[in-house]
Amino acid sequence: MKLICSKSNLLRGVNIVSKAVPTRTTMAILECILIDASTNEIKLMANDMELGIETRVEGEIAERGVIALDAKIFSEIVRKLPDSDVMIETDASFKTVISCEKAKFNIVGKSGDDFSYLPYIEKNDAIVISQFTLKEVIRQTIFSIADNDNNKLMTGELFEIIENELKVVSLDGHRISIRNIELKNNYENKKVVVPGKTLQEISKIVPGGVDDDVLIYLTDNHIVFEFDTTTVVSRLIEGEYFRIDQMxxxxxxxxxxxxxxxxxxxxxxxxxxxxxxxxxxxxxxxxxxxxxxxxxxxxxxxxxxxxxxxxxxxxxxxxxxxxxxxxxxxxxxxxxxxxxxxxxxxxxxxxxxxxxxxxxxxxxxxxxxx
Amino acid sequence: MKLICSKSNLLRGVNIVSKAVPTRTTMAILECILIDASTNEIKLMANDMELGIETRVEGEIAERGVIALDAKIFSEIVRKLPDSDVMIETDASFKTVISCEKAKFNIVGKSGDDFSYLPYIEKNDAIVISQFTLKEVIRQTIFSIADNDNNKLMTGELFEIIENELKVVSLDGHRISIRNIELKNNYENKKVVVPGKTLQEISKIVPGGVDDDVLIYLTDNHIVFEFDTTTVVSRLIEGEYFRIDQMxxxxxxxxxxxxxxxxxxxxxxxxxxxxxxxxxxxxxxxxxxxxxxxxxxxxxxxxxxxxxxxxxxxxxxxxxxxxxxxxxxxxxxxxxxxxxxxxxxxxxxxxxxxxxxxxxxxxxxxxxxx
Incomplete structure (x- = not known):
């Protein structure tokens, strides 16, 4: 693999996908960022098996290929490179050379074969919401999820679609937070429970423009967020959420x-x-x-x-x-x-x-x- | 005691003297800030027995007196008060009422009798240096003091006066940092070793104006820094500093x-x-x-x-x-x-x-x- 892209583009991408790198894991491959340049696009990817993030980075592919690099080392190297074009070159034994101006780093990567790609999700009707609104609704509710795992459902937030309304609910047994958002379109009614961690990471990586949209896709087991050149896929929390109407x-x-x-x-x-x-x-x-x-x-x-x-x-x-x-x-x-x-x-x-x-x-x- | 001063003045004073409150101590009185309004000035004071700081706060004394208040609680209260006039009132049993607008705090203080006042220092010829220069010279040398107590002298910095020059030296066994500052006047030659901690705290509380001066007084056992309405007294480290000239x-x-x-x-x-x-x-x-x-x-x-x-x-x-x-x-x-x-x-x-x-x-x- 051999590719060239600007430091700033690469850094933006690395910062986004890093949010899905687990802080602790026994599987070394999960600690990696995958660079996939096997097609005509450069894609960065990370996946902790609950949350997976993929983002496209502008750049030039001189030789197609795939490499998995330790996320911590790779992101520190990228962060400290001069603000110029970065070349990443790998050989058959996964030796990787990252060069930028006169600086040259040699590290050893891993085969991309063991990497868990993001699950394929059948995309249905997209729920459209502005980036600003999504970030706001998370900020306005995330504080009242439970901070321990005693009840898994309490560690997530209810996202409920009722026609042209999105209702977001979080509760921890002592309090309930509810926000209702009006959507531009009508959708099929649907209820899912999204892990709190997913929402916390999403709100860090969504830039948050008022005029920029996020597309949300819901399936029985997953929620997908698409914005700019980034796709976030998260598992849902299983189970029936609490009935709050009676309260x-x-x-x-x-x-x-x-x-x-x-x-x-x-x-x-x-x-x-x-x-x-x-x-x-x-x-x-x-x-x-x-x-x-x-x-x-x-x-x-x-x-x-x-x-x-x-x-x-x-x-x-x-x-x-x-x-x-x-x-x-x-x-x-x-x-x-x-x-x-x-x-x-x-x-x-x-x-x-x-x-x-x-x-x-x-x-x-x-x-x-x- | 009963006094009134603005929240901003009080907060500035509390922030300054807090630097001399020890983080850990077995003597509860050292964890206090002393408010001394026994004369016609309001003075705040703290003293960890190595480093003592006293600062004058503008305000009105309605009834003279002295009180020692837990530094952490008192500074948090002051920080969170509305930006208005603050009244502090104490009674004979050290009950203290701190009120500001409609907010009223009741805490219990301690007698000032047990408090260790700053030692009295015979002031000789003052060495005059700009606040900016003092802060700079500390920043430019403090990083190479030793970070452990194995050799006490290495935890301090040499301040050496040679006629109209101030030489500041720090070393940790692997490196030496030396800065030479030209002074405006000639002074008697003198060498002292100032604790690193004192210099770190000084550089946090000196505002650092180019046109504002710090007066430094040296005795055999103490160094005194005077600036604005603040006096800092620190013990010196005893012993003969390393001879660096031969290196x-x-x-x-x-x-x-x-x-x-x-x-x-x-x-x-x-x-x-x-x-x-x-x-x-x-x-x-x-x-x-x-x-x-x-x-x-x-x-x-x-x-x-x-x-x-x-x-x-x-x-x-x-x-x-x-x-x-x-x-x-x-x-x-x-x-x-x-x-x-x-x-x-x-x-x-x-x-x-x-x-x-x-x-x-x-x-x-x-x-x-x-």
Missing amino acids: LSSAYETKVIVNKKELLDCIDRATLLVKEGDKKPIIMNITDGSMELKINSFIGSMNEDIDIEKEGKDILIGFNPKFFIDALRVIDEENVSLYMVNPKAPCFIKDDEGKFIYLILPVNFNNAAN | LSSAYETKVIVNKKELLDCIDRATLLVKEGDKKPIIMNITDGSMELKINSFIGSMNEDIDIEKEGKDILIGFNPKFFIDALRVIDEENVSLYMVNPKAPCFIKDDEGKFIYLILPVNFNNAAN
Whole structure:
């Protein structure tokens, strides 16, 4: 194999496919990036068997061939080359010479024969969504997936297509995040659970242009994302996702409208009194026109009043402050509405248009101590 | 005690004195920042018994007093307060209320009685140096102090005053870094060894203006730095520093002039083939008009040619690449001159004006294998 491409193109490609290189594996071939120049295109590929990424790199093929190179070494070499044309040459024993200007690296690659190519996916109707929207919807929901494997379904996100709507849901047993996106077209109804890791990596490699699209294909076992010259294929998580509709009641006893930044800053300040693992709730004492926030810990106490608009009953309710912070951080609105029923029922943060719902369970607290 | 000052002033002061708070200590009082408003000034102080920092903060004292507050908690509270006036109030049982706008923190402080105030230093003739120059000279030498305590003197830097010159030296047994600074005035000759940690912290808190000065006072046991409203007092390292003059010969057999950036980039590229702890040298093969750099490791090999100007003999010599990278990074000149005698004698990187000398010992290498 012998090929020439610019350092910048090569680096862009390497950075993209590296996201599918596993950090730990017993199979050395999975630690490699495959350079496939066996046809008239240069393709880079990596695959950890759950997530596979393939991207096309502009360049010139002087001699066709395939080589697998250790991802870490190869990407470090590419990163440190001068900003010029790079030549990659291999021989029959997989010796590889990477040269750029006067610099010349010799490393030994592996045969591409053992490499697991991306699975072939029968492509049906493509769901079209802007790169910007996809990145946003991931950012706005990914924080509430479960951080352990106890329940596999909780480590993923529900992607549900209902006609011209995409509903994305994540939950971890203490909270639920829901975002609804309007699509340009109508599609067949479909529900899949996408691994959280796939979504995290996708949101790192999608450039995120408002006018650039991502095509999404769904099958029973896989989800495929196509954008620019890149294809990402991921396995889905098997199983029936949680039924959340029954948890979403619209009845409430107290409605609060509050400035988002003020509430976020205040809770953020309060949490500095809470050490990791020390589950101290933030207490909200909601009365007409005012919300008093209080926190009490071994370190000290903090309280602050915030101006609010209130409808309905007064309420005294406690929350894990982190859950509130996570949700408020991804809401772009200046003011948010909180809906509560009683100190043991979930609080909803939602907008009037139904674009988002964040459900947070309250925590018990010893009222006397606060 | 009761005082009021702006959040920004308070934060600036807290950030400065925090540098003298030890990360680990068995004495709880050392983990505190002392707020001393016992006179008509607000002073913040921290002291780890080696390094002590005191800074004055603008503000209003409504009631005089002193309090010691846990540095970590106090600085986090200050950092997260709204950008407004902060009031700090304490009572006789050291209960402390920190309030700002509607936010109110309650924490418990400690009596200032147990706090170790900065030692009183008899101030003699002040050595005047610009903040910029002090920061630069630290950056240009600090990398070659020893990173372990085997020889205490190697963990510090020599500050030597010779009439109107400040010579700063650091060495770790494999290399020596020397910077000579011209001072505006003449001073009495004096040699002290300043702990590396003190210099690292100083360079973080000195703003670094070209037109702003630092006053340095030297005694037998202490060095004092005064700038803006801050005073830093540090113990010195005891003992006679190494005699380096006998190592600095000006005879050479080979002189090389090379573009600094080209050489640095090339060595930097080569090091990616060297894993931590794997002591592979970079080999320089210096001939007329050209320097070939080669490195060979378990991962692979790399070679690159660089154009040079050469005087004297050809030479084949090997170095620890990190030592070359460290020195080249802090040299601002476009071209550097290397002086060598033979493959077992130190290489000098120095300028014609005697502003800097970097001495690097070569390493043995198996020529046949390279």
